[in-house]
Amino acid sequence: MLHAENLACRRGERVVFAGLSFKVEPGAAVLLTGANGAGKSTLLRLLAGLLAPAEGRLLWQEADAFADRAAHAGRLRYLSHADALKPALTTRENLGFFARLWGGDAGAALDELGLAPLAELPARVLSSGQKRRLALARLALAPAALWLLDEPTVGLDAVSVERLGALLARHRAAGGMVLAATHLPLPLPDARELRL
Amino acid sequence: MRGFGALLGREMRLAIRHPADSLAAVLFFVLVAALFPFGIGPAPEALARLAPGALLASALLAALLPLDRLFGADVEDGTLDQLLLSGMGAATVALAKALAHWLVTGLPLLVATPIAGAMLNLATEAWPAAMAALGLGTAFLSLLGTAGAALTLGARRGGVLLPLLVLPLAIPAVIFGAAGIEAAAAGLEARPYLLLLGALVAAALPLAPLAAGAALRVE
Numbered sequence: 001m002l003h004a005e006n007l008a009c010r011r012g013e014r015v016v017f018a019g020l021s022f023k024v025e026p027g028a029a030v031l032l033t034g035a036n037g038a039g040k041s042t043l044l045r046l047l048a049g050l051l052a053p054a055e056g057r058l059l060w061q062e063a064d065a066f067a068d069r070a071a072h073a074g075r076l077r078y079l080s081h082a083d084a085l086k087p088a089l090t091t092r093e094n095l096g097f098f099a100r101l102w103g104g105d106a107g108a109a110l111d112e113l114g115l116a117p118l119a120e121l122p123a124r125v126l127s128s129g130q131k132r133r134l135a136l137a138r139l140a141l142a143p144a145a146l147w148l149l150d151e152p153t154v155g156l157d158a159v160s161v162e163r164l165g166a167l168l169a170r171h172r173a174a175g176g177m178v179l180a181a182t183h184l185p186l187p188l189p190d191a192r193e194l195r196l
Numbered sequence: 197m198r199g200f201g202a203l204l205g206r207e208m209r210l211a212i213r214h215p216a217d218s219l220a221a222v223l224f225f226v227l228v229a230a231l232f233p234f235g236i237g238p239a240p241e242a243l244a245r246l247a248p249g250a251l252l253a254s255a256l257l258a259a260l261l262p263l264d265r266l267f268g269a270d271v272e273d274g275t276l277d278q279l280l281l282s283g284m285g286a287a288t289v290a291l292a293k294a295l296a297h298w299l300v301t302g303l304p305l306l307v308a309t310p311i312a313g314a315m316l317n318l319a320t321e322a323w324p325a326a327m328a329a330l331g332l333g334t335a336f337l338s339l340l341g342t343a344g345a346a347l348t349l350g351a352r353r354g355g356v357l358l359p360l361l362v363l364p365l366a367i368p369a370v371i372f373g374a375a376g377i378e379a380a381a382a383g384l385e386a387r388p389y390l391l392l393l394g395a396l397v398a399a400a401l402p403l404a405p406l407a408a409g410a411a412l413r414v415e
Contacts, residue, residue: 050277073281082274088213089206100202101282 001025001061002047002146002177008055009042016042017196018055026145026175029168029188033181034196040181041081043196044148047179048078076146081154083135087124091115094123095137104141113137113163129155133163140167147171149180161187199284200292207296217262221301222308225258229312240317247316248377251326252333252370254312259301259334259341260362264355266293266345267412280412287409294342294405302334318381325380325390329373332393336369337362339397339404346411368396 001023008018016039024030032040045051047058049065049072058065065072085094092106099106110116113133123131132155139147147168153161165187168178180186211218232250236242270276279289309327318326344362348354376389 045277048277048281050280070283070285074283076281078277078281080274080277082272082277084274084278086206086210086273086275088210093206093209097202097206098278100205101199101284 002065003059003062004047004056005059006056007043007046007053007058009039009046009051010054011042015054020056020196022194024146024177024179026177027172029172029178029180029191031180031182031186031188031191031193032196033183033193038196040196041150044078044080044150044179044181047146048076048148049073050078075144076148077139077144078148078150079135079139079152080150083131085123085126085131085134088122090120090122091126091134092119094134095141098138099141102142102144106137106141109137109140112140112167114160127155129157129160132156133160136164136167139171143171143174143176145176147176147178147180149178149182151182151184152180153182153184153186199282200288203279203284203289203292204296207292208299211296211300218300218304221258221261222304224261225254225305226308226312226315228254228257230315232316243317244319244381247313247318248322248326248329248374248381249370250316251309251312251318251330251377252373255305255309255330255334256337256363256366256370258305259297259337260359262301263297263341263345263362264348264358266297266342267349268345268354271349276412285409286412287405290342290346290408290412291405294338294408297342298335298338302331302338305334306331318377321383322377322381322386325386326377328386328390329376329393332390332397333366333369333373335397336393336400337366339400340365343404343408343411346408349411369393372396 003023005021007020009016032043034040042051046053049069095106095109110119113136115133115137118126118130126134136152152164168188172178178188229250232246233243236246267276280286306327309330310323313323313326340362344358348357348361351357372389372393376386379389380386
């Protein structure tokens with residue numbers, strides 16, 4: 001279980017959010033909503049351990065999540081706004097790098113997002129929706145307990161949103177947690193909403 | 197270790213897809229070395245006297261060229277976040293980046309050393325020593341430069357700040373490297389100088405990635 005206690009974040013002199021507490025149980029999904037600049041992306045970066053909280057604690061199974069950063073990084077997948085793709089590498093090579101890091105089968109993950117026909121194309125020729133799907137394919141590689149998704153469906157067509165829905169449902173059925181920041185409706189049935 | 201190999205492999209593959217970057221560093225090295233004869237005039241003895249220092253300075257400047265993009269591209273496309281969350285540790289990421297930078301920039305310079313050496317009228321018996329000195333000198337710069345690139349990552353005009361930060365620290369490499377080449381050209385033993393240069397690399401090998409890793413995490 002992920003448990004945030006009284007989290008606060010400051011960027012420069014500005015307090016982005018403060019006194020934020022919530023719990024996420026295994027299999028649960030939380031939608032982060034709020035106006036632009038409310039701190040959704042910042043909260044996701046903070047939960048990933050890429051930013052240090054100004055105040056408060058993050059607990060994983062009631063122990064400090066950031067005590068062992070490598071272990072915390074190992075149990076999560078973070079999907080940011082940027083797709084983290086190299087234009088010069090092919091679709092398969094881009095995903096293959098992460099498959100070598102985390103394990104899993106790149107070919108199967110490409111299939112799952114409907115990218116198999118594009119496997120040998122360089123990422124530079126992909127459309128923005130296809131790039132997003134390639135970034136999402138990282139989620140299908142190897143299981144991780146906590147998914148932090150920043151606007152996962154930006155640029156996706158309806159079929160791809162459905163594919164993502166299947167991926168999310170399988171992850172949650174296996175006891176995985178999802179936190180997703182979004183302005184668009186996501187295929188996450190009975191997700192809790194956390195308004196920033 | 198698996199992450200280190202995967203990252204290094206990916207960096208090499210990217211370098212092969214963009215060969216112009218390596219080529220630009222080599223050409224820059226040869227061109228800077230070629231400027232000295234024009235400035236000093238066609239006196240072979242004066243050129244040979246200057247050759248060791250000129251070679252070292254040209255090589256370090258050339259190796260500095262691609263450093264400001266070492267982490268820049270990865271920050272912009274979000275790769276750095278993924279690398280920091282890959283579980284391999286920020287220092288390991290920095291070490292892989294430094295090694296990749298040396299393989300892509302430093303190593304090709306060694307191939308061009310005889311060309312630059314010939315233009316500077318460096319005695320042929322000093323060429324092996326020159327290649328060894330340049331190999332170690334660029335390795336030292338790759339390590340220092342990785343730490344510098346990580347430190348200047350968030351800075352505006354980081355590309356200008358980086359040489360100001362790294363070049364003063366590279367002075368020992370110029371001193372020992374040039375002394376080694378000069379000794380070889382005079383028919384003396386270059387080994388002691390090259391060993392000192394090797395000691396610099398050995399000291400920077402653990403320290404620079406740790407510093408770079410700490411800087412990357414803070415960003």
